Amino acid sequence: MTGSLPRVGNAVQALNAQRQRELDSRRLAKSILSPTEVAGKYSAARMLTTTLGGTVRPITSADLMAFKKSVAAMGDKARQGITAAEALGLSRPSDVQRAREQIHYSMIARMQAGKLHIVTDSGPQSKVTRHHVNVEAVQYASALAQPGTPLAAATWLVKQSALKFECDCEHFRYFLRFVATAGGWVAGRPEHGFPKLKNPGLDGACCKHLARTLSDLQQSAGIRQRIATMIAEDRARIDRPGKARPKVFTVTQREAEAMLPKRARTIRVPADAPRRVTLAPTASQQDIALALKTYAGRSDANSKAIARALAALAAHGVGARA
Template sequence: MADWFGKVKGHVGEANRRFDADAKQRAEAEAAAKSTILTDKMLQSGQWDSGKVLFTTLNGGVTQITANELATFRHNMQIAKKQAGFATGKGITARQVIDLASAKPLVYLSDRSDGARSDIDRARKEITMGVPVSALHDSVRFITNAGGSTPGVTRHHVTIQLMGFRNAVDAIIASGGDSAAVRREANKMRKGGLKFDCSCDRHRYFLRYVATIGGFNAGRDETGFPKIRNPGLKGVACKHVLRVMTELESSNSVLRFLERHLQGVSAYKANTTVKQTEAEEAIQSKAPARIKTSEQRKAEAAKARDRRASKRAASAPKARPPKKIDPYTRRIESALKGGSLTPDQVSQMRSWGWNDRRIANAAE
């Protein structure tokens, strides 16, 4: 059993305690007399208490915020909202999360010898598994290994809210509960719109604001602009969420879990929890799936097609070279076509013992 995983029992309470502590600390920070949180209201109006001096890392170093920085913040917000049509209430797909994490990465400041500087880099190198352990109605709870970022923390909790849950239930009811329909709807649901939340500090301080304004935040909304940690609003998901997105989209064990959850729905409600042994088997049963962008998938698919075409070409029967026709036979055929010889004449000459050379000469 993986040391990081721990117990399934109590995972909901542990996750709730972390999320509740986060919300409490956030509320206290904004209510503090010397709060430096740049709220949406302050961002829009450009006004705050004269005693507050707010800073940003927008231009590289730490500088005081001016009207120019505020304008840039608002511009960055508009760009983030327009990404893939976010803030429409339909959430984001697992595939979009992976592709955006690669296309607009938030780079870590610390250098590493292995070159893992973005969230998707670290997801590939550090986060080995994302296991669904329970689901309540339209929300699925995953546990991932922590990746060593926070001392004393071995696992993190990722919550995925599946936007297509009700439509899936409706389709299954209409089919009469057919098992093929359950599998089809579970597969459609996991590849459709979703929202997410994670218990890690990376999501909390760097990326929750992006998720909030993007319309794909499943936890508490963040209204404080990340003026120090992520003023450019780069990135989309932490390494734990990226691992979960890959497992959600492609893992057969996750698909089976979703089928099981949908089969237990009554009045659009369902509560599913795996046993400890089931979670342990899921972890030990396979190596982590590779986290691939759409471009990487296309490139690999093209290479696979080329390999199959080469294999077919190599196994195809070789075409026989055309049979050589001697010049006398060719002259006889030409004479037959031109009418200077008839088939009966050729047959008679051959009955006399004439060879093709003599017949061809006679035809001239």
């Protein structure tokens, strides 16, 4: 394996400190759209901008309508949690590719009652040496009640059950936390401020650290065995006298490294993931030519910009997504 191994020591304190810094920064943010502003009560005096359409520009009333429609579409997918396969299927190909190339390890640092604290290595341009991922098994109680072995329950938990998750990286914070909140699969702090600049199209589910983690969860026998140990302990505590408090499982650096494969596991995105994003079909050259004819000759700046974009598409002989 290449690169240095992420450290599991001090992971809980580091994550708590990072969460507090993020929360403090979020409270001071002045450029995030609130739910009421998305609904239409936006003051143009704030002069906020968006990248909807590909360029940075002031927000318009039409943008607010587009944002509101995006939120409604996310609501149609909402439920408590999402499977690992579904999350990978919803993720942007670029994020999955970065996970394949840059993130090589994910190691459990702590477990309690179906909640996993996992650390990963960071990318080559990162300012930190590790990232913290939290995964919560929404149906953990069902896993405890299932007949069969703890290992069978653990396998079901990581491969088929609904999960919630979060990552401490900036990509999840600015691009994906709102999407995860609206979709019903965020762990930790919910985000109700619309990411109108960083992700106005509400694309993706996993950052590269989550893509590596959720893929490893499904493939690693060592991780499943660790989760099976937690399930067995929590099944047994129910029958013990006194307080049935969930046990906290901490993992040593040596134990974490023992679970690692000799080389990074392949990240596979299932072609038939139930929530996989379906892109709109591309427009034909005839459609582009007709649209170009419609906008040609108009003198306003928006029409000219649209005409230039259509002419570029036509010149390159490619279609555009509707």
